[in-house]
Amino acid sequence: MAKYNISDSVIRRLPRYYRFLCGLRERGMVRISSGELARRMGLNASQIRQDFNCFGGFGQQGYGYNVEEMCLQIAEILGLDKPHKAVLIGAGNLGRAVSQQMNFERAGFSLVGIFDKKEAIIGQMIGKTPIRSIDTLDEFCRAEQPDTAILCLPATAASDVVEQLIALGIKGFWNFSHYDIAVEHKGVTVENVHLVDSLMTLCYKIEHSVK
């Protein structure tokens, strides 16, 4: 896999390009110009060309981008073609919504286990995956070798389990908790989803009429 040196903001735009282009592919579109793609996505064409150039560009001048090829290339850049095994910790409302709502395969993951400490819900199924006792996490991870953990639990509980997960070989965290993993654990990959921060940002934007 080629190494790219690209900014966080370009990385964050890639999934949107990917989703959008897959949608065009599903509708049978074969080629698209950067101008037309820009119009449909509400972006500007030079930004799109600049973003794609970070990866060596995907198109031929005056000929447009090949939609199918771009989907495949972006999938490869994102690493979606080699699914990572993930465990989800915390099967409350949020953990349930995440497990049921998400198409993990589409995003490069396979959800192999769901864990909780609450006795009463252990054994229940979420979709096709049973909720397991957190006491069996060590054993499970040694057998299944997941490399990713999804944290859907309160900050205090998260701080206890993160160390254990790192020792079990977890390299990446999808973190819905408010525990700041990166402050205490350098060297792991963390993607935070802080819903309350997003909601406060919306509040700011409404207050200050940011469109």
Place this chain on the structure above:
Amino acid sequence: MAKYNISDSVIRRLPRYYRFLCGLRERGMVRISSGELARRMGLNASQIRQDFNCFGGFGQQGYGYNVEEMCLQIAEILGLDKPHKAVLIGAGNLGRAVSQQMNFERAGFSLVGIFDKKEAIIGQMIGKTPIRSIDTLDEFCRAEQPDTAILCLPATAASDVVEQLIALGIKGFWNFSHYDIAVEHKGVTVENVHLVDSLMTLCYKIEHSVK
């Protein structure tokens, strides 16, 4: 309310400062230096000073920041002190998790109504809020005058309801759907939460060992 001209990335850091400082306030801390705040948050001190300077700075040189005062000032900047009324559309797994999990008041909102089109769940309670029929949305909004909508429904369904919501006076959207509101509706405020994009970003970061 003062108008600030600050970048999106500074805005996005404000909620985290706010959460962190509120935590310190709860633990009884009165003052903190930028260096100490930086150490605890895993940031660097000059970044913190620079961010705070966007709002005229909060501290006195060599004396540190007053924690209580900063909490109040950031809350005011974010607009958390004047709650916006919000309606949530789509009471599936995700909508339920969002309604139950979120502390709306803390983030500057008050959840006044939940709507769905599925007959079988209308009348059910989520916490203290009943699920209402989407057919009563017009009437409800005219009476309650919410200015914010939370979209927890599929992209196709979202595209139909957004126009209606804008006509009913909704100015801000917290958008969990994949419908690109901003492409077709200029002039409204949108904060997107695209969980699948976040998960793909994590995939990229693991693949390319981005810490």
